[in-house]
Amino acid sequence: MLTIANRNFHSRLLLGTGKYPDYSIQKQAVEVSEAEILTFSVRRMNIFEADQPNFLEMIDTDRYTLLPNTAGAKTAEEAVRTAKLAKASGLCDMIKVEVIGDQRTLLPDPIETLKASKILLEEGFIVLPYTSDDVMLAKRLQDLGVHAIMPGASPIGSGQGIINPLNLQFIVEQSTVPVIVDAGIGSPADAAQAMEIGADGVLLNTAVSQAEDPVKMARAMKLSIQGGRLGYEAGRIPKKTYATASSPTEGMSIG
Amino acid sequence: MKLFINGEEMIVPDNVTNVEKLLDYFNLNNKAGIVERNQVIVDRSLHAEESVTNEDRIEIVHFVGGG
Numbered sequence: 001m002l003t004i005a006n007r008n009f010h011s012r013l014l015l016g017t018g019k020y021p022d023y024s025i026q027k028q029a030v031e032v033s034e035a036e037i038l039t040f041s042v043r044r045m046n047i048f049e050a051d052q053p054n055f056l057e058m059i060d061t062d063r064y065t066l067l068p069n070t071a072g073a074k075t076a077e078e079a080v081r082t083a084k085l086a087k088a089s090g091l092c093d094m095i096k097v098e099v100i101g102d103q104r105t106l107l108p109d110p111i112e113t114l115k116a117s118k119i120l121l122e123e124g125f126i127v128l129p130y131t132s133d134d135v136m137l138a139k140r141l142q143d144l145g146v147h148a149i150m151p152g153a154s155p156i157g158s159g160q161g162i163i164n165p166l167n168l169q170f171i172v173e174q175s176t177v178p179v180i181v182d183a184g185i186g187s188p189a190d191a192a193q194a195m196e197i198g199a200d201g202v203l204l205n206t207a208v209s210q211a212e213d214p215v216k217m218a219r220a221m222k223l224s225i226q227g228g229r230l231g232y233e234a235g236r237i238p239k240k241t242y243a244t245a246s247s248p249t250e251g252m253s254i255g
Numbered sequence: 256m257k258l259f260i261n262g263e264e265m266i267v268p269d270n271v272t273n274v275e276k277l278l279d280y281f282n283l284n285n286k287a288g289i290v291e292r293n294q295v296i297v298d299r300s301l302h303a304e305e306s307v308t309n310e311d312r313i314e315i316v317h318f319v320g321g322g
Contacts, residue, residue: 017321018319026320040320
């Protein structure tokens with residue numbers, strides 16, 4: 001069970017809604033993933049093509065917790081403005097704070113993220129900041145009272161997986177709020193690794209939406225996250241340099 | 256009346272006097288749009304009461320796919 005701000009979720013997979021080949025595939029992928037939290041972005045409406053389909057209209061919004069992001073914001077001020085617009089929809093009170101500092105790497109601006117998180121907490125939002133995988137930053141955000149920490153595994157959409165597992169481990173070990181690995185996941189193995197390290201959840205988008213078969217990949221991610229979590233709870237064996245036999249060494253009929 | 260809607264200059268009839276009428280004019284009233292007038296969010300329940308005046312800057316946004 002994943003608990004964010006006293007809300008319980010059965011699924012530890014948070015799924016993005018961008019860049020799917022079409023809405024039919026997207027709908028199936030969301031269904032199969034069993035994700036309960038879906039991320040969205042806030043953008044200007046094309047008022048002359050208002051009849052264009054919108055994914056939000058195709059799903060039962062009562063079944064999902066919507067997690068809008070502040071993507072596009074370069075400053076705390078812009079992030080706060082986007083968050084308020086999102087909340088005004090009346091559909092959600094959670095916000096993924098995303099303040100991008102560098103357009104080439106899309107890595108977060110930690111200072112602006114911290115600032116925006118502080119303001120949004122004061123405004124009563126449930127705040128989930130997307131952050132660098134830095135343990136001190138995670139602590140600072142926690143001290144503010146954020147409801148989850150979402151460190152990036154590697155740059156957004158890069159599919160490089162967890163570049164610094166040690167940093168992630170440090171964040172997990174000291175965290176008093178859920179840690180959700182956000183961005184950079186490429187394969188089910190990456191998602192399982194995040195969970196085995198002890199993350200509470202994984203947020204991914206491109207790994208599913210741009211897979212050759214997004215629906216199958218959605219299922220793969222669901223299962224690998226479940227597997228990784230079980231493995232974490234079960235407690236893996238320590239790594240040893242040399243072999244230890246699995247079969248008994250006594251009572252052998254030969255030798 | 257001249258408005259700046261989503262950053263673009265547009266002329267709308269003078270009988271478009273409030274946000275509700277503006278959304279009607281563009282057939283957007285059954286859409287899950289969020290309206291900001293001169294950088295102030297207009298609560299959904301107050302669309303009919305919020306006036307629209309010449310040279311207003313209106314933003315109409317909604318949720319789209321994103322990660």
